[in-house]
C-alpha cells in the first residue's frame with residue numbers, strides 16, 4: 335500500500351455506543367452526549383486519523399438494559415455505564431479512555447473481570463465499519479443534522495422521521511371514574527413494567543399504613559414496595575384532621591421520590607381525592623409536576639373525580655364506568671382475591 339492509497343482498515347482504540355432508543359433516557363440526551371464527546375475528542379486528539387488510540391462514538395438502538403439511562407458501552411472492553419451525563423462522560427474520557435482506569439461507580443455490567451479490560455495498543459486491531467469514518471471526518475457536511483451525518487438528504491430525512499417516530503416520553507396516566515378497577519389497572523401496568531425490569535415506586539394515599547391487601551402482598555413478593563400513607567378512607571375516618579395531615583405528608587414524600595430519579599414508573603394511588611377534597615390545589619399540583627417530573631418518568635394517578643386541570647395535563651385518561659356491581663345489585667359482599 336502506498337501512502338496515498340485508502341487504508342483497508344481504520345483502526346480505533348475504542349468504540350463507544352450511546353443508546354438513543356429512548357426507553358432508558360430521553361434520546362435528546364444521547365445526542366447531547368455524542369456532541370460533548372466530539373468536543374472532548376477534539377481537545378484530546380482522540381479523533382485524529384491514524385491515531386491507534388482514536389475513539390469512535392456512535393448513537394445506537396437499544397442496548398438491552400432499558401432503565402437507568404443514558405446507557406453507554408465501551409468496546410472492546412465490554413464495559414457498560416449507566417446514568418451518564420456530561421460530567422460522567424468527561425470522566426469516562428479522561429479516566430477510562432485516556433487513563434485506562436474505568437469509572438467504577440457508574441459501571442453496571444462488564445463482560446470480563448475488573449482489570450482485564452483491553453487497553454488500546456499501537457497494534458490495535460478493532461476496526462468498525464469504514465462508513466462511520468466518513469461521518470466523523472466530514473463534520474461540516476451539508477447533509478448533517480445535529481451531529482449526525484448522512485450520505486444524501488433523503489437518508490437524512492428518513493433518519494429524522496424514524497427518530498421522531500421513536501420519540502418517547504414519560505406519560506402521565508390517570509385512571510378515574512366511579513367504576514371498579516382504577517387501582518387494579520394501574521397495578522397491571524406496574525406488573526408490566528416489573529416484567530421489563532423497570533424501577534417501580536408509589537404511594538398509596540388513604541390506604542391504612544398496615545394494609546395488607548392481596549395486591550400489596552403480590553407486589554411485596556415481586557420486590558416492589560408501595561408506601562401506604564393513609565389511615566383509611568375519609569368516610570371511615572374518626573379524625574379528619576389526621577387523615578388530611580397524612581395525605582398531605584404523603585404528597586411531600588411523593589414529591590421527594592418523584593424527583594429522586596430512582597424510579598422509571600411511579601404510582602400515586604387514590605391521589606385524586608386529595609385534590610377533590612380541596613386539600614391540595616390541582617393547578618399547583620400540575621404546575622409542580624410540569625416543573626419537576628423527570629421527563630422519562632411514567633406517572634400513574636388513580637381515584638374518582640379527577641380534577642379538570644389534571645385531566646388536561648395528563649397524556650392518557652381512562653374513565654371506569656360502573657355498569658353493574660355485585661353488592662349493589664345482589665348484596666354480594668367483597669370477596670378475597672377479588673376486592674382485596
Ligand code: FES
Pocket residue numbers: 353354355356357358359395396397398399400401403405
Ligand atoms: S432503550 Fe436504551 S438501553 Fe434499551
